[in-house]
Structure formats: C-alpha cells, structure tokens
Amino acid sequence: xxxxxxxxxSLIVQKGGISIINCAYENTAFDYFxxxxxxxxxxxxxxxxxxxxxxxxxxGRFTISFNKSAKQFSLHIMDSQPGDxxxxxxxxxxxxxxxxxxxxxxxxxxx
Amino acid sequence: xxxxxxxxxxxxxxxxxxxxxxxxxxSGHDYLFWYRQTMMRGLELLIYFNNNVxxxxxxxxxDRFSAKMPNASFSTLKIQPSEPRDSxxxxxxxxxxxxxxEQYFGPGTRLTVT
Numbered sequence: 336x337x338x339x340x341x342x343x344x345s346l347i348v349q350k351g352g353i354s355i356i357n358c359a360y361e362n363t364a365f366d367y368f369x370x371x372x373x374x375x376x377x378x379x380x381x382x383x384x385x386x387x388x389x390x391x392x393x394x395g396r397f398t399i400s401f402n403k404s405a406k407q408f409s410l411h412i413m414d415s416q417p418g419d420x421x422x423x424x425x426x427x428x429x430x431x432x433x434x435x436x437x438x439x440x441x442x443x444x445x446x
Numbered sequence: 447x448x449x450x451x452x453x454x455x456x457x458x459x460x461x462x463x464x465x466x467x468x469x470x471x472x473s474g475h476d477y478l479f480w481y482r483q484t485m486m487r488g489l490e491l492l493i494y495f496n497n498n499v500x501x502x503x504x505x506x507x508x509d510r511f512s513a514k515m516p517n518a519s520f521s522t523l524k525i526q527p528s529e530p531r532d533s534x535x536x537x538x539x540x541x542x543x544x545x546x547x548e549q550y551f552g553p554g555t556r557l558t559v560t
Contacts, residue, residue, distance in 0.1 A: 367547045378450075378537050378551030379489070424489065428547030433479070433502060438488045 337362055339427050341437030348444050354412040356440045358425035361406065365427035369434065370399065370410050373422045382423070415444045448472070450552035452538050458558045464526040467555045470519055471540030479549060480513055480523050481537040495521065528559045
C-alpha cells in the first residue's frame with residue numbers, strides 16, 4: 336500500500352536527448368508527488384513536484400506527467416546535459432505524514 | 447539562510463563503540479527526518495519527529511539505534527554498540543508543517559564502522 340515503484344534503475348542518455356523516468360504508486364491518499372535529485376556526495380534536493388489535480392507541470396527542461404487513474408507519474412528531462420547526471424528519486428506523500436521514496440534511478444548523460 | 451547542518455561529516459569508529467550523529471534543522475521547520483542510505487537498501491527512513499515528538503520510528507533497525515529531539519533546533523541519532531553493517535551515509539532532513547514531503551536534506555554523515 337505504501338510502496339513507490341521506479342524504473343529504470345539506471346539510464347544512459349546522449350547529450351541533447353530526452354531522459355524519461357517512470358514511477359507508480361499504490362497509496363491513493365498521496366496528494367503530493369515530488370522528485371528529488373542527488374549528486375554524488377550530496378544530500379537529495381527537491382527538484383520539482385506535482386499535485387494530482389493537474390496532469391503536467393513544467394519547470395525549464397524538467398516536466399512531470401501525471402496519470403491519476405493509472406496511479407503513475409514520470410519525469411522528462413528535455414535536452415539532457417552532462418550536468419544532469421545524478422540519481423533521481425520519485426516520491427509520494429501527503430500534507431500530514433512522511434514521504435515514501437522510490438528506489439532511485441541513476442542517470443548518466445554522455446557527451 | 448543556513449540549510450540543514452549535520453555533524454560530523456565523516457565518522458570512522460571501531461565495532462562496539464558508541465556513535466552520535468547530530469543535526470540542526472532549518473529554523474522554523476516542524477518536521478525532522480533521519481534517513482540511512484546504502485547501495486544495497488537505498489534511502490531508508492529511520493524515524494521522524496513533528497514538533498520535537500517522535501511520530502514514527504518503525505524504520506529504526508533495532509534497539510541499538512535511538513534518536514532524540516530535545517528542542518526544535520537539535521536532534522541526535524545514536525548507535526550503541528555500533529556494528530560494521532551500520533556503515534552508511536546518514537541524512538537528516540527537515541520540512542515545514544503542512545508540507546512534510548518538501549524536505550530539505552543536510553549534507554549527510556558518512557559512517558564507517560570497522
């Protein structure tokens with residue numbers, strides 16, 4: 336009920352390409368879906384987030400697509416750059432409880 | 447503004463010793479979370495506090511682990527006695543009331559138990 340699934344585990348994309356990471360959740364009480372970005376040796380940092388009342392949110396090159404009926408959401412990184420190489424975590428949470436993180440996706444953007 | 451502060455940044459200790467990790471959350475934040483990260487198990491929530499009160503400690507591995515939050519600006523995670531399998535990066539994170547999922551993470555403490 337609490338699990339957040341994430342795929343792929345690792346991803347290699349060429350510079351300028353589109354990176355896509357998919358997540359699925361089970362808990363229908365979740366009303367907030369953040370994505371975190373973690374660089375080696377650093378703590379995770381909030382990247383972008385969406386609430387289930389919208390189907391898409393875009394911030395610069397980063398877009399979240401949300402499908403409430405399928406209980407799925409995804410992160411798209413347009414024009415991927417080597418500086419985007421990091422581990423990405425999707426998560427689900429509510430306004431009153433802990434957040435549940437997915438297992439993470441290691442993204443490598445090669446020149 | 448200062449972010450979440452953790453100390454020490456690195457800790458190397460011998461099996462059986464007591465280890466204390468420290469965290470100062472962002473001022474005004476009501477939630478404080480302790481996580482452990484390893485390659486094998488990913489990011490695990492150990493315990494979290496709301497207004498200095500422990501809310502959920504179901505992720506604490508065993509009785510060797512304990513956490514306290516004596517006031518709004520300080521928390522500790524203690525391991526006694528430490529074991530090699532406790533080697534990991536431990537993160538502290540904080541967030542505002544009403545938005546516990548918008549967490550701000552500290553830089554982490556890399557713990558090595560030999």
